[in-house]
Amino acid sequence: MNVIKITVAALLMASLASAASFNTQAEKDRKALIAYMEKKFSDPAKNKGSFFPYSTNEELSKRFTKGIKRDAFRLGSYAYDKGGKSQYDEVMEMPPFEDNIDAGKALYEKKFANGKTFKSCFPDPAIAGEYPKFDDKKGTVVTLTLAINECLKANGEKPWKMKKGKMADLEAYFASASTEAGKKVHIVIQSEAAAQAYEAGKKAYYSQRGYLKLSCATCHVQGTGKRVRNEYMSPLLGHTTHFPVYRLKWQGLGTLERRIEGCNKDEGEKPHKPGSPWMSNVLYFMAYMSNEMPVDGPAIRK
Amino acid sequence: MRIKAKSKGGKTTVKALLKHPMMSFVQAKKAGKPANFITHITAKVGDMQVLDASTSQNLSKNPYLKFAFKGDAKGKEIEITWVDLSGKTKTGKAKIK
Numbered sequence: 001m002n003v004i005k006i007t008v009a010a011l012l013m014a015s016l017a018s019a020a021s022f023n024t025q026a027e028k029d030r031k032a033l034i035a036y037m038e039k040k041f042s043d044p045a046k047n048k049g050s051f052f053p054y055s056t057n058e059e060l061s062k063r064f065t066k067g068i069k070r071d072a073f074r075l076g077s078y079a080y081d082k083g084g085k086s087q088y089d090e091v092m093e094m095p096p097f098e099d100n101i102d103a104g105k106a107l108y109e110k111k112f113a114n115g116k117t118f119k120s121c122f123p124d125p126a127i128a129g130e131y132p133k134f135d136d137k138k139g140t141v142v143t144l145t146l147a148i149n150e151c152l153k154a155n156g157e158k159p160w161k162m163k164k165g166k167m168a169d170l171e172a173y174f175a176s177a178s179t180e181a182g183k184k185v186h187i188v189i190q191s192e193a194a195a196q197a198y199e200a201g202k203k204a205y206y207s208q209r210g211y212l213k214l215s216c217a218t219c220h221v222q223g224t225g226k227r228v229r230n231e232y233m234s235p236l237l238g239h240t241t242h243f244p245v246y247r248l249k250w251q252g253l254g255t256l257e258r259r260i261e262g263c264n265k266d267e268g269e270k271p272h273k274p275g276s277p278w279m280s281n282v283l284y285f286m287a288y289m290s291n292e293m294p295v296d297g298p299a300i301r302k
Numbered sequence: 303m304r305i306k307a308k309s310k311g312g313k314t315t316v317k318a319l320l321k322h323p324m325m326s327f328v329q330a331k332k333a334g335k336p337a338n339f340i341t342h343i344t345a346k347v348g349d350m351q352v353l354d355a356s357t358s359q360n361l362s363k364n365p366y367l368k369f370a371f372k373g374d375a376k377g378k379e380i381e382i383t384w385v386d387l388s389g390k391t392k393t394g395k396a397k398i399k
Contacts, residue, residue, distance in 0.1 A: 094317045098304060226305055251363065 023189040025200050026288050033221070033289055034070050037237045040079050040120035040225065041068045052225060064225070069089050073243040076234035080225060084232065088300060089301065094219055097172060097246040097298045104173025109165060112155045118170070121151035121270055125177040129185040129241075129295040132284045134194035141197050144171055148273075162274035163258035168244045170255055175297030177243065185241055187288045201285030204278055205236075210269030216282070231302065240287045242299035243246050253298065256283055303394030309376040316345065316352075318367045318382055324349060326359035342385040343367065347375050347398070359363075 040051045045060040052060055065080045078085040108118045108125060131144035142150070143165060149159040160167045189195050205216045217236070219228075223236040243256045250258075259275030260282065264271040272278045304319040322340055330337035340361065345353035367382075375398045383393045386395045 094306065094368075095305065095321050096319065096364060096366075098319075099321075 007138060008045065011023050022191060022195045022271070023198075023288075026189055029202065029233065030289055030291060034236055036221070037073060037086075037224065037235050038069065042066070044080070044225065051135035067207065070115045070237065071293055073235050074238035074290070074296055075299075076242075077225075077232040079235070079238075081232045084302075091300050092267075095246070095298075095300060097253055097300075100103060100169045101176045103299070104169040104176075106170070107170045107174055112157050114155055116155055121147070121154070122174075125174050126181040128171070128175040128178040128243075129183045130187075132187070132286065133281060133286055134188075134197055136189065136191055138195065139193055140277060141201075141257070141284045143175065143275075143280055143283050145257055146275055146280070162255060163261070164252060164254050166221040168255050168258075171244045171255055172298045174241075175242070175295065178295040179297060185287060185293050185295060187284070187286065189289050197281050197284055198288060200277075201281035201283070204282050205285055210264070210267035212268040214267045216267075236286065236289055238290050238293055240283065241290050241293050241295055243288075244298050246298060246300045248300070248302050283296045303382065303391060303392065305382060305394050305396035305397045306328065307375075307380050307398040309374045309398055312374055313368045314347075314352075314375045316368070316380060316382075318394070320365050320367060320382075320384060322364060322384070322386065324359070324361055326366060338387050340365065340384045340386050342353055344379070344383050345369075346381045346383075347378050352380075382398055 040047060041064070041236050042057075044052060044064040045057060048055065048057065048060055063082055065082055065085070068079050071117045072079045075085070075088070078088045108122075111117055128144065131147060133147075135141075135142045136187070145162045148170060149162070149168060152159050189198055208215045208218075219233045220236040221240070223233045226233055239257060244252050244253045245259065247259075257273075257279060259281060261271040261274065303321060305316065306318075307314060307316045311373075318358060320340065322330045322338075324339045325333070325337050327337045337359070339359045340357050343353065343355045343357060344351060346347050353369055357365075365384060379395055381393060381395050382399055383391060
């Protein structure tokens with residue numbers, strides 16, 4: 001009898017432990033990434049041998065900001081690139097996306113054909129930091145873009161295009177509302193299936209693809225702070241905190257999905273479709289890496 | 303038009319974002335549309351003119367304008383007006399903080 005009791009207790013303990021630990025691996029990865037980035041940019045000039053073998057001493061000591069902490073990485077490459085930061089600050093004095101936020105707010109309050117609004121799906125607009133979520137019923141990752149389209153479909157409306165236009169405007173409103181409310185990125189891995197989606201995203205992020213044989217990590221983990229022509233590459237840490245983004249290259253706003261498609265093209269790969277499992281899993285992984293960082297969207301990037 | 307104006311230490315700085323397609327002649331030829339860009343921008347505080355600029359097609363789409371003038375103008379209203387090639391004109395107003 002005692003033996004049975006002990007085994008039952010052990011089983012219970014095991015199931016409890018696993019229930020709380022679906023994100024153990026993810027948490028480990030996140031902490032390792034933060035440690036890596038903080039160490040790399042603690043003093044770029046000193047770290048020349050280990051991290052920046054191709055940069056000159058002058059560049060490392062004059063053009064880089066020292067001792068960057070986790071939350072500052074939400075600025076992307078402007079966290080450490082002094083020149084880029086000064087340009088960024090100047091554009092942010094009069095950001096070109098303010099009209100888009102107003103347009104997004106109007107879309108949020110506009111009535112559907114059935115009389116309801118987006119409020120029926122998203123009662124609180126400050127939700128930019130909570131997506132992507134893993135939906136246990138469907139068994140897939142739901143990004144903010146997909147959630148908006150689901151809401152439209154549920155209300156008998158046509159889904160929107162996922163890369164720009166109305167979608168980006170509405171997300172810009174959500175992002176600015178989250179920023180104003182001081183929200184932080186809060187991604188949850190609540191089940192075994194969610195942990196698997198995270199692992200799939202991580203695998204995709206670190207696998208080499210395309211004819212250039214690059215992985216996302218080549219540039220955005222190992223490559224952060226190195227230059228491609230005259231632009232510094234941005235860190236994975238904090239990549240998803242500020243989307244949608246106004247890109248000077250686009251002359252307009254674009255969603256995360258649009259940006260990842262651009263990355264795919266740069267790798268010499270046929271872009272993955274927005275809304276595909278590949279795209280959603282990668283975004284789930286990327287967003288988890290930025291967990292606990294403040295949301296500060298929308299922003300401007302080159 | 304979005305205007306932000308601020309007075310500090312005897313100097314007033316004005317930032318404005320004008321909304322205009324700024325279609326240059328080359329772009330217009332490609333797009334098959336008539337060329338249209340802002341040709342003249344003026345700014346006034348009360349009766350005093352603080353900016354008078356003749357502009358051309360070299361400015362970007364939705365151009366950003368930043369200028370400063372001497373004098374404290376806190377609480378007054380600044381008025382920026384542009385005229386484009388088609389003769390259309392638009393005026394934006396904002397209070398100086």
